[in-house]
Amino acid sequence: MHPDVKEIMFSESEIKNKIKELGERISNDYKECESITVVGILKGAVIFMSDLVRSISVPVFFDFMAVSSYSSSTESSGVVRILKDLDKNVESKHVLIVEDIVDTGLTLNYLINNLRNRNVASLKVCTLLDKPSRRKVDVRIDYNGFEIPDEFVVGYGLDFNECYRNLPYIAVLKPEVYRK
Numbered sequence: 001m002h003p004d005v006k007e008i009m010f011s012e013s014e015i016k017n018k019i020k021e022l023g024e025r026i027s028n029d030y031k032e033c034e035s036i037t038v039v040g041i042l043k044g045a046v047i048f049m050s051d052l053v054r055s056i057s058v059p060v061f062f063d064f065m066a067v068s069s070y071s072s073s074t075e076s077s078g079v080v081r082i083l084k085d086l087d088k089n090v091e092s093k094h095v096l097i098v099e100d101i102v103d104t105g106l107t108l109n110y111l112i113n114n115l116r117n118r119n120v121a122s123l124k125v126c127t128l129l130d131k132p133s134r135r136k137v138d139v140r141i142d143y144n145g146f147e148i149p150d151e152f153v154v155g156y157g158l159d160f161n162e163c164y165r166n167l168p169y170i171a172v173l174k175p176e177v178y179r180k
């Protein structure tokens with residue numbers, strides 16, 4: 001275990017099993033579709049997306065968006081700026097947003113409204129983690145890996161000051177690390 005980690009919330013094998021389950025549900029729900037355009041939200045969703053797509057049997061196209069919320073490091077403001085937009089037009093496509101974590105829901109709410117305006121054939125959301133107790137806006141999540149309590153987590157793509165993204169598990173850091 002990494003020396004900065006206080007406790008592992010979800011192990012590699014728990015994540016792997018959950019992704020298999022999500023992939024099966026998604027494959028079944030989209031089985032009549034020609035393809036899915038999976039939109040990964042950079043950078044946190046990259047690792048989750050790369051494992052998830054390998055458990056989906058329907059043909060998948062990749063695209064990515066990067067957004068930043070105008071906020072302090074801990075509180076989301078709801079004002080979102082697009083740092084990187086999609087490469088391709090998604091009109092008439094079945095779009096699946098892949099997120100690492102939904103916290104206040106403000107980022108996702110912005111993304112849903114933004115993508116909905118592009119005349120997509122369908123729009124759904126898949127997130128690995130969900131913190132429902134922190135929600136500020138009601139957002140519909142179609143596929144949710146794990147519900148978690150109000151704790152700041154890292155690993156498996158999620159960072160703290162850009163560190164810890166490569167941990168293969170989801171973990172809570174020791175309190176002194178956040179205070180640094």
Ligand code: 5GP
Pocket residue numbers: 044069076099100101102103104105106107108151152153154158159160
């Ligand atoms: P929201 O707009 O839902 O408040 O924020 C979503 C974004 O905040 C996530 O995509 C993620 O970047 C960040 N975030 C929220 N909670 C956590 C957390 O517990 N750990 C990490 N590393 N990022 C988080």
